[in-house]
Amino acid sequence: MTPLLEIKNLKTRFFTSEGVVKAVNNVSYSMESGEILGVVGESGCGKSVHALSIMQLVQDPPGKITNGEVWLDGQDLLTLSEKEMKKVRGFDVAMIFQDPMTSLNPVFTVGFQIVEALRLHNDMTKKEARERAGELLALVGIPGAEERLDDYPHQFSGGMRQRAMIAMGLSCEPKLLIADEPTTALDVTIQAQIVDLVKRLQAELGMAIMWITHDLGVIAEMADRINVMYAGAIIESGNVRNIYKKTRHPYTMGLLGSLPRLDEDPGAELLSVPGLPPDLLALPKGCAFAARCGYRTEKCLEEKPPLEEIDGREHAVACWHWEEIAGSK
Amino acid sequence: MNTEKTPLVSVRNLKKHFPITGGFLQNQIGAVKAVDGVSFDIYPGETLGLVGETGCGKTTVGRTMMRLYEPTAGEIELGGVNLTELGEKDLRKIRSKMQMIFQDPYASLNPRMTVGSIVAAPLDVHTKMSKKEKHDRIQDLLDIVGLNPDFVNRYPHEFSGGQRQRIGIARALALEPELIVCDEPISSLDVSIQAQVVNLLEKLQKELGLTYLFIAHDLSMVRHISDRMAVMYLGKIMELAGRDEIYLNSMHPYTQALMSAVPIPDPDLAAKHKRIILDGDIPNPKNPPKGCNFNTRCPIAKEKCFIEEPVYREIEKNHWVACHFAEETRS
Numbered sequence: 001m002t003p004l005l006e007i008k009n010l011k012t013r014f015f016t017s018e019g020v021v022k023a024v025n026n027v028s029y030s031m032e033s034g035e036i037l038g039v040v041g042e043s044g045c046g047k048s049v050h051a052l053s054i055m056q057l058v059q060d061p062p063g064k065i066t067n068g069e070v071w072l073d074g075q076d077l078l079t080l081s082e083k084e085m086k087k088v089r090g091f092d093v094a095m096i097f098q099d100p101m102t103s104l105n106p107v108f109t110v111g112f113q114i115v116e117a118l119r120l121h122n123d124m125t126k127k128e129a130r131e132r133a134g135e136l137l138a139l140v141g142i143p144g145a146e147e148r149l150d151d152y153p154h155q156f157s158g159g160m161r162q163r164a165m166i167a168m169g170l171s172c173e174p175k176l177l178i179a180d181e182p183t184t185a186l187d188v189t190i191q192a193q194i195v196d197l198v199k200r201l202q203a204e205l206g207m208a209i210m211w212i213t214h215d216l217g218v219i220a221e222m223a224d225r226i227n228v229m230y231a232g233a234i235i236e237s238g239n240v241r242n243i244y245k246k247t248r249h250p251y252t253m254g255l256l257g258s259l260p261r262l263d264e265d266p267g268a269e270l271l272s273v274p275g276l277p278p279d280l281l282a283l284p285k286g287c288a289f290a291a292r293c294g295y296r297t298e299k300c301l302e303e304k305p306p307l308e309e310i311d312g313r314e315h316a317v318a319c320w321h322w323e324e325i326a327g328s329k
Numbered sequence: 330m331n332t333e334k335t336p337l338v339s340v341r342n343l344k345k346h347f348p349i350t351g352g353f354l355q356n357q358i359g360a361v362k363a364v365d366g367v368s369f370d371i372y373p374g375e376t377l378g379l380v381g382e383t384g385c386g387k388t389t390v391g392r393t394m395m396r397l398y399e400p401t402a403g404e405i406e407l408g409g410v411n412l413t414e415l416g417e418k419d420l421r422k423i424r425s426k427m428q429m430i431f432q433d434p435y436a437s438l439n440p441r442m443t444v445g446s447i448v449a450a451p452l453d454v455h456t457k458m459s460k461k462e463k464h465d466r467i468q469d470l471l472d473i474v475g476l477n478p479d480f481v482n483r484y485p486h487e488f489s490g491g492q493r494q495r496i497g498i499a500r501a502l503a504l505e506p507e508l509i510v511c512d513e514p515i516s517s518l519d520v521s522i523q524a525q526v527v528n529l530l531e532k533l534q535k536e537l538g539l540t541y542l543f544i545a546h547d548l549s550m551v552r553h554i555s556d557r558m559a560v561m562y563l564g565k566i567m568e569l570a571g572r573d574e575i576y577l578n579s580m581h582p583y584t585q586a587l588m589s590a591v592p593i594p595d596p597d598l599a600a601k602h603k604r605i606i607l608d609g610d611i612p613n614p615k616n617p618p619k620g621c622n623f624n625t626r627c628p629i630a631k632e633k634c635f636i637e638e639p640v641y642r643e644i645e646k647n648h649w650v651a652c653h654f655a656e657e658t659r660s
Contacts, residue, residue, distance in 0.1 A: 042519040157610040158383075187382035187546065189607045192590035196606055214520060217549075217592030221599030240596040258524030259594050260553035266572060269531070270553065272524035276489050 002074070003030035004175060004208050005054075010068035012046075012053045015061060019281045023049040023063075025232040028307075031208055031225075033175060038223035038240075039212045040255070044277060046232035047212045051178050055095055056085050073175060091121045094169035096162075098181035103165060104153040110137075110164050111149025114171060121172045136167040141197055159190035163197065170201065178210045183218060195222060216255060220244060228252050231278050231288035234307055238315035248310065248317040248326055251289045287320070295321050336370035336406075337507060337540050338394070343367045343403035345386075345393045349615065361614050363389040365564035366403070368641070371508070376534065376541040378555030378572070380548055380587070382611060386564040387544045388432075391510045394542070395429055396420060407508065425455045428501035432513035434493035438485040444471070444496055445481035451503040470499040475529060491522035498529065502537070510542045515550065527554055548591045552576060557647075560584045563614055563622040566641060570648040580644065580655040583623050621653070629654060 012024035024046045031037050041047045052058045053065050056077065070077040072092060080088065097103045105113060114133040118124055124132070130149065137145035140163040153161055162182060169177055183191040199222055202209055213219055219226060226243045228236040228251070236249040247253050257271025275292040278284060284291065290300040299320050307318040319325070346360040364386045371377045381387045392398045394405055396412055405412040410423060431437035438447055448467050452458055458466065468478040474495040485493055494514060501509050511530065515523040531554065533539060545551050551558060552572050559569040560583065568581040579585050586605040593599045607626045612618055618625050621634040633653050641651040652658065
């Protein structure tokens with residue numbers, strides 16, 4: 001089976017007055033249809049920029065995709081013209097963003113914005129589109145959906161706006177939905193509602209979802225597979241169980257260790273990762289994590305470790321010493 | 330925590346209402362009841378965690394406690410002194426005993442001041458130290474919070490978020506306060522940096538015997554750092570108890586839902602985990618519901634909850650709950 005999405009050697013750069021920011025560095029992976037992929041990392045690790053690169057929404061200038069292929073369902077998106085790409089966006093791949101306040105237009109009603117998206121991609125009359133918009137709002141669990149179509153975004157709460165964004169994202173039944181930190185701006189009880197909703201919609205509609213987040217907690221319960229990113233590259237990837245239970249990369253271990261857990265004894269000191277992420281303007285020669293890593297050796301400073309498959313597609317890690325680290329545990 | 334000790338801070342029935350004005354003459358037409366009758370004690374050397382969702386009034390509690398906001402009603406005692414009665418001069422004196430760390434390390438440091446002068450500002454106001462003494466104190470403070478003392482002449486923009494938060498902590502420590510109100514000190518930081526700052530706060534507490542009020546929305550982090558926890562909702566404390574008690578034995582349905590909504594970074598446990606999903610959103614504090622203010626989302630609300638406001642009562646020793654049916658809901 002050919003994968004739904006296959007990314008090969010993707011590189012995205014920002015050419016700024018201070019130098020070249022290496023935001024995405026040689027990212028390659030694939031996604032099957034119907035799969036939920038979690039992309040995890042801290043700010044500046046390239047998780048959002050890599051998604052924007054898939055959608056070709058990286059602002060140019062200063063940004064540029066300098067290398068790579070993005071195969072979606074048999075076509076390389078990077079070879080498409082802007083006009084062709086417009087058809088792909090929303091229709092094949094849809095994206096929802098972190099901040100539902102700023103991604104809805106405040107001067108149009110929510111209904112108008114969903115109808116617009118629907119009519120752009122489908123041959124629908126206004127009436128049909130409006131009916132469908134009502135169905136979509138009901139699908140994402142907005143009470144009184146029909147009437148709420150005439151509300152403006154400011155009349156919606158944060159959680160409802162995010163639901164409306166999801167409705168819009170789903171309007172053309174995309175094969176892939178990219179959700180960029182969709183719950184970060186929301187409270188936990190509302191986050192639980194949205195996570196529940198997305199899981200339900202995924203089960204009903206069967207689209208693939210890429211869920212980008214910095215929160216290893218949210219993603220544990222919904223993802224099939226996870227990519228952990230650091231300094232623009234994937235440093236560990238695999239199925240959820242391998243990532244959480246057989247963690248191999250010291251950075252992933254550090255991330256998991258720095259999360260306090262409700263189900264653990266709260267007395268213990270948190271395992272923190274010392275230092276700061278590297279400057280993307282001046283990435284080190286060797287492993288990007290070496291400066292913060294307790295297992296660092298001479299080799300790590302000299303040579304960049306490749307993403308090595310240690311259990312086929314089920315687990316891959318980019319570390320020279322993963323075997324020793326695994327053995328010492 | 331030994332609760333037989335005399336508390337360092339006693340807050341009784343604290344209220345802060347922000348007026349809403351409108352109409353031609355800008356008369357008051359209503360009030361946002363940001364904090365509406367909150368009572369708690371903080372004992373010397375402990376950390377009281379204050380959790381709640383956006384708009385529940387947790388930050389307002391912290392600010393009103395410091396009298397950065399004038400309380401509408403209620404009493405705040407710090408070491409036996411009633412802060413609500415103090416005039417400006419006395420208040421300034423006592424402020425050296427209570428300091429604050431803010432959420433946004435970008436907005437809370439003056440970009441045009443060097444790190445040295447930011448940390449020295451409280452010393453300038455409250456002490457008569459000589460230049461030399463000040464210099465030494467600043468060096469010490471930067472060292473304590475894990476910053477290189479050679480950085481005194483740098484400006485905030487040269488530091489990362491986590492380092493800026495360390496500068497904020499150094500400033501708060503300058504006057505050797507007894508109480509530090511930490512208002513979401515880590516929510517704008519990355520996960521690995523959050524752990525660094527939390528570990529620093531815990532280390533400082535051990536070494537300097539500090540007392541913290543730790544305000545945050547991240548339940549698992551609050552549980553990690555606190556000795557006791559208070560859960561707020563819509564301007565009121567719903568439940569207050571020791572951190573293990575509240576985790577193992579929560580009685581308020583809101584606390585239970587909040588706990589269950591916290592994601593667990595473990596796929597096996599997450600799969601088994603039973604989640605209580607609350608319907609709807611937090612009501613507008615301009616117009617809180619009648620009766621219990623949680624009744625619009627409460628899974629067990631009965632008729633009584635819509636008529637009568639539940640009393641905030643001590644159900645067991647050191648376990649306070651504001652729910653009519655607390656005895657029945659214990660988890």
